[in-house]
Amino acid sequence: MWVYEKKLEYPVRVSGPNPKLAKTVITQYGGPDGELAASLRYLTQRYTMPTSQAKGVLTDIGTEELAHMEIVAALVYNLVKGATLGEIKAAGMEGYYADHDRALYFVNGDGVPWIASYIQSKGDPIADLHENMAAEEKARATYEHLINLSDDPLVTDVLRFLREREVVHFQRFGETLNIVHDFLNCRKVW
Amino acid sequence: MRPPVNREELLLRIQALEFTGIDLGLYLNTHPNDTRALADYNQISAALAQTRAAYEQAFGPLMNFGQSQSRCRWAWVDEPWPWEV
Ligand SMILES: [Fe+2]
Numbered sequence: 001m002w003v004y005e006k007k008l009e010y011p012v013r014v015s016g017p018n019p020k021l022a023k024t025v026i027t028q029y030g031g032p033d034g035e036l037a038a039s040l041r042y043l044t045q046r047y048t049m050p051t052s053q054a055k056g057v058l059t060d061i062g063t064e065e066l067a068h069m070e071i072v073a074a075l076v077y078n079l080v081k082g083a084t085l086g087e088i089k090a091a092g093m094e095g096y097y098a099d100h101d102r103a104l105y106f107v108n109g110d111g112v113p114w115i116a117s118y119i120q121s122k123g124d125p126i127a128d129l130h131e132n133m134a135a136e137e138k139a140r141a142t143y144e145h146l147i148n149l150s151d152d153p154l155v156t157d158v159l160r161f162l163r164e165r166e167v168v169h170f171q172r173f174g175e176t177l178n179i180v181h182d183f184l185n186c187r188k189v190w
Numbered sequence: 191m192r193p194p195v196n197r198e199e200l201l202l203r204i205q206a207l208e209f210t211g212i213d214l215g216l217y218l219n220t221h222p223n224d225t226r227a228l229a230d231y232n233q234i235s236a237a238l239a240q241t242r243a244a245y246e247q248a249f250g251p252l253m254n255f256g257q258s259q260s261r262c263r264w265a266w267v268d269e270p271w272p273w274e275v
Contacts, residue, residue, distance in 0.1 A: 006252050007201060008272045009209065056219045064212060074273035168213065175220035 002063070009067040010161045012074040013154045019091035022079035023109060024149050028072045028162070030106025030114040033138040035072055039065035041119035041135060045128045051183050054125065057176045058132075061169050068162055073104050075155060126184070129177040136170035200245045204252075207238040 028034040042062030049055045080088070080102045088097050096111055106114035122128050143163035150156045214231045221227060242252060250265035251258035260266060 003253055003255055003257055006266075006272060007205065009205065009212070011202065011205060012273070012275055014275075053219060053222075057216070060212075060216055060219060064216075070273070074275065077273050078275060168216065172216050172220055179220065 002066075008071055008074060009064070010071055010158060012071060012078065012158055014075065014078045015152045015154050017081065017083035017087060018079045018152055018155075019083045019088050019093045021150060021152055021155060022076045022083075023091055023093050023096070025072065025079065025146055025155070025159075026076050026107060027109040028139070028142060028146065029069065029076060029104065031108035031112075031142070032118045033135065033142045034106075034108075034114075035065050035069035035139075036106055036114060037118040038062075038135060038139060039069060040116075041121070042132065044119070045121045045132070048121075048123050048125070049128075049180070050125050051180060054129075054176050054180055057172055061172065064165070064169075068165065071158060071162065075158060076104060077102075079152075079155070125180050126177070129173055129180060132173045133170055133177070136166045136173060140166040140170070197245075197249050200241070200248070204238065204241050204245055207234050207241055210234045211238060 030036055039062050042058040042065065046055050046058035046062065049058060080093075083091075083102070085097075088094060096105075096107070099105070108114075120128070120131050122131070140163055143159050143166065147156055147159050147163065150159060211231065211234055214227055214234070218224065218227055218231060246252055246258050247261075250268055251260050254266050
């Protein structure tokens with residue numbers, strides 16, 4: 001089971017309403033390489049991992065990604081909270097507003113809704129761990145693109161923290177891949 | 191360490207300690223025989239429990255579901271929620 005902690009993993013502040021920035025940052029909420037996809041990918045792959053260590057790694061990183069999803073939600077929520085309709089229109093966010101007002105929804109920067117085919121669960125631990133390493137690099141790249149687009153230093157600070165976590169997750173998945181390789185090599189001969 | 195002056199400062203201390211716990215915990219999953227990392231993990235775990243207790247005493251529970259006590263009255267549903275900054 002999971003237990004909620006009434007705190008963010010990393011403090012979130014924004015300088016003021018900025019729907020234009022929110023419209024891009026939301027891709028890490030519901031986009032192809034976002035935190036929802038990351039969390040669900042690891043938490044669903046963990047059941048068929050062959051070693052106890054690998055099950056632990058996927059459980060813990062999947063759980064940390066849930067905390068990152070909450071951080072991204074806090075960014076988007078606060079960037080659109082006080083925005084006027086004029087600012088929302090100027091940001092090209094009126095289509096989003098029509099369906100969701102200022103509520104959070106799982107879409108990418110162009111409003112495309114989240115789909116399960118963003119993730120895979122192959123039942124083959126080597127394939128799954130390679131997918132996870134690629135996913136971490138894609139998330140890192142996305143955060144770098146968002147940092148390039150950000151005009152709010154407080155938001156940039158949070159994006160830098162999230163980018164750094166992807167680097168650490170990639171490292172841990174690489175180590176897990178080695179552990180699983182060793183395990184499979186001494187048990188199976190093809 | 192000087193005593194915390196406000197909620198924000200105490201929360202920041204918890205966030206720093208817990209982040210160390212998250213990062214060390216992930217590291218230990220793939221390096222379970224690193225005794226120095228294990229000692230660090232146990233040290234911050236104790237400090238986190240202490241700091242969390244101090245926070246909850248003053249500002250209410252950080253967790254529901256029986257994980258934290260809510261003295262005198264039910265304070266779990268008090269504001270602010272974490273995204274309300
Ligand atoms: Fe990640």
